[in-house]
Amino acid sequence: MASRETDETGTGLHAAGITVVRGGRPILRDVDVRLATGGVMAVCGANGSGKSTLLAALAGLVPVAAGSVSVDGEAIHRLRRREVARRIAVLTQGAPAAEGFSVRELVHLGRHPWRGPLQPAGREDRRAVEWALDVTGTAALAERDVITLSGGERQRAHLAMALAQGCSYLLLDEPTTYLDPRHQLDILHLVRELNRTHGLSVLWVLHDLNQAAHYSDRVVVLAEGRVQADGPPAEALHPDHVAAAFNLRVLRLPHPETGQPLCVPSAEQDAPLRPDAP
Numbered sequence: 001m002a003s004r005e006t007d008e009t010g011t012g013l014h015a016a017g018i019t020v021v022r023g024g025r026p027i028l029r030d031v032d033v034r035l036a037t038g039g040v041m042a043v044c045g046a047n048g049s050g051k052s053t054l055l056a057a058l059a060g061l062v063p064v065a066a067g068s069v070s071v072d073g074e075a076i077h078r079l080r081r082r083e084v085a086r087r088i089a090v091l092t093q094g095a096p097a098a099e100g101f102s103v104r105e106l107v108h109l110g111r112h113p114w115r116g117p118l119q120p121a122g123r124e125d126r127r128a129v130e131w132a133l134d135v136t137g138t139a140a141l142a143e144r145d146v147i148t149l150s151g152g153e154r155q156r157a158h159l160a161m162a163l164a165q166g167c168s169y170l171l172l173d174e175p176t177t178y179l180d181p182r183h184q185l186d187i188l189h190l191v192r193e194l195n196r197t198h199g200l201s202v203l204w205v206l207h208d209l210n211q212a213a214h215y216s217d218r219v220v221v222l223a224e225g226r227v228q229a230d231g232p233p234a235e236a237l238h239p240d241h242v243a244a245a246f247n248l249r250v251l252r253l254p255h256p257e258t259g260q261p262l263c264v265p266s267a268e269q270d271a272p273l274r275p276d277a278p
């Protein structure tokens, strides 16, 4: 049996029975989740259920009180920060706008794990940056100040920065926030394509259950810091799991064009979540 320190059995990014405590309170409890190499996994759950905390724990950014996180079989806490950053790129919610930076300079920041603090960018750095600008469609924006970009353009510029990092694991916290419906689909489609063409392993926190189901091959549903469901989208997003995790009744209806099951909120819902709501 593999130990929780080394996890020789598995590749991928694995949270093995982790508990995370913040502010003296357990936020995640005995969570066991594995992002398979080459997989696309969505994390869904109600506000405050622990999704961002799980993402941070998988990137080694928050300590675990029990269990462990491993990347390709190596315990993450044994790796140097730079080594982790060469394997795992993280794009958090509402990444701050880097005022005074051009898009190209922002994307170059993604190369930091690969060179010394004062080392100038080399050929490989420039190649990675131009590739990231190209695949995210931000090459035409490269000389623009990041602060002048629209929300959608900024999201793509930050995605380019994460891609320039040259990692095999990409963790995205609500990458569609602030985007209109068409730009949401464009980002989801782009990341899915990068998964298919470059074997990038993706874990993303998504609020839209239908987008999570359509663009991911596995869905984890969190409820109050525990795993409510983990499996292929049709299983994990069963109405019973959705009801337990979100206090939301949904119907499963086939998409009129593709027949894929859609989660549609029922017209019949329980009382509002907050008893003090008007």
Ligand SMILES: Nc1ncnc2c1ncn2[C@@H]1O[C@H](COP(=O)(O)OP(=O)(O)OP(=O)(O)O)[C@@H](O)[C@H]1O
Pocket (backbone or CB within 6 Å): 022, 023, 027, 045, 046, 047, 048, 049, 050, 051, 052, 053, 054
């Ligand atoms: N540093 C912290 N100290 C204390 N409590 C924290 C800290 N960070 C997060 N929490 C709490 O942990 C819980 C889970 O937070 P988290 O951000 O992981 O949830 P989430 O599922 O991503 O929520 P949302 O959908 O609203 O973004 C929340 O109750 C939050 O207040």
